[in-house]
Amino acid sequence: MSQPILEVCDLCRSFGGLKAVHNLNFAVEPQTIHGLIGPNGAGKTTTFNVISGFYAPSSGKVVYQGRDVSGMKTSKLAEIGLIRTFQGTTLFQEFSVIDNVRIGCHNSARSGFFSRITGMDRAVETAALDKAHELLAFFGLSEIANEPAASLPHGHQRALGMAVALAADPKIILLDEPFTGMNPDETARMMELVRDVRRRGITVMLVEHDMKAVMGLCDVITVMNFGSRLVEGTPDAVRNDPKVIEAYLGRAIDAA
């Protein structure tokens, strides 16, 4: 088996007395779509925030490409290819669609201060613009490249959020509830887009509540409950696991 691209070892994160994440372990294999699910309050979002550098872990490690990245700043993680998206429609709402993606190209469009003022950064900026247009075409947003992001319908805004993340050249992309608030058509389209992202050679990890989407999309699913790993396996194995059913629905004896 190849080396996992992302590994979480004995990860803990507490807020005061609350142990939001407690001794969590899992590994994400390259080129897979890995789901992270669990009942509300299981610690999924906290896990995401720790992996992506928003919080430092209380203890334990986050290993990315064999390198300990625990507590590294979000922007540094982005530089080495670990990119996250956000819940809801977190975008530069005031910017045009294309400018949103152009900001996403931050890493590949680096240039000195002097060349910015004199316009000698044109080569990298042209490359960034081409890349932005290529990504808009990939997500089917080319027609509306110059519209303000705020004017887009929900499904397009979510696709644009992924385009911004993809512009930053991720090796692994963490999607935080990519299907929330979508109708079945939009969900189906989004699932296709996530598969397309994987086809580009990018590993995908996602937190999601939409079970149909998770089961249809993921190669491996980690189920969390009370901050720890409950079960891990293929969608079919997870679906039929009595522990998972218990976590979500309660025990049969409670219902009776």
Added chain:
Amino acid sequence: MREDISKISKWGLGLVFLAALLVLPQVLSYSQREIAVLLVINVLLVASYRLMTLTGEWSLGHVVIMGVGAYASALFAKRLGVPVPVSMFLGASTAGLAAAVLSFPLFRMKGFYFLIGSFAAGEVIRLVWKYFSTPFGGPKGIKLIPGFPDIGPISMFEPENYYYLCLAVVSLSLFILYRIEQSRIGLTFHAIHWQDKLAESVGVGTFRYRMLAFVLASFFAGLSGALYAHYIGTINPTRFDVEEMVFVLIWAIVGGTNTFFGPIIGVVALTIINEIILRSLGFDSARPMIYGALLILSVLFLPKGLEGVVQKAGRIFKARKAPEPTVRREQNA
């Protein structure tokens, strides 16, 4: 074809404007020329302030930073005998350096807390000037600051000539500020303003960019302070107090901060109101009251500032000749 015409008319308008700026001292009285010099200096001050506001942080220490440039340039020239043009550059750099150091405590805060923090930091600097007689001269400040050296037969003591010097320095500075804003650096500043977490997630080091905006704005504020110090010849801590800062805020708000030219329109319009109307009518002592009233009126009736009025007039003017172009992104504060 239509593009060409609008380009030509833009260039034509620019040339007329430049010619007006160059002729201006000739049609003004001596005292009005002095005011014109200060106006040009204040244009740089308020334009640099706008660069700072692009990242979404409003500082109350900008005038003190201008003072850092003024004090540093005056001291370099007076105590160390550095030639004035060089000391001006050193003064501006000192202001930038001060901003770089202040970034570490100040950018732990955002929004309202940053505003208060920047005010406190500014007051600390002013207290240092007041408390230490050497080298800062205490409450009386620094007097007999060397003036700008004469260039051949041209005396820089004359307001007319100093006006042209300031015009050249400020124009170059405005050009640089404009280029910064139009480049990716400006786009990144806006991005940090609207969604700093998202910007961070694609690799933008938000602290570094906030610091960059602060340092650049402070460099040009410091430069405006240096231009001021070597013109007036005397500076003291009171000159850079919070009342002056309030004027900068009023210029920026009345002018509007959505476009590069808004704050500049604000400072020019309010200076004309102040000097021509108030002073000639003898209402000079009522300046704070009138400024306050203008601020309230503009917030109530011109929420987009004077720049909004200019844009509207421009659109009406254009609509007569050509269909309305698509509006570029709006940047409401």
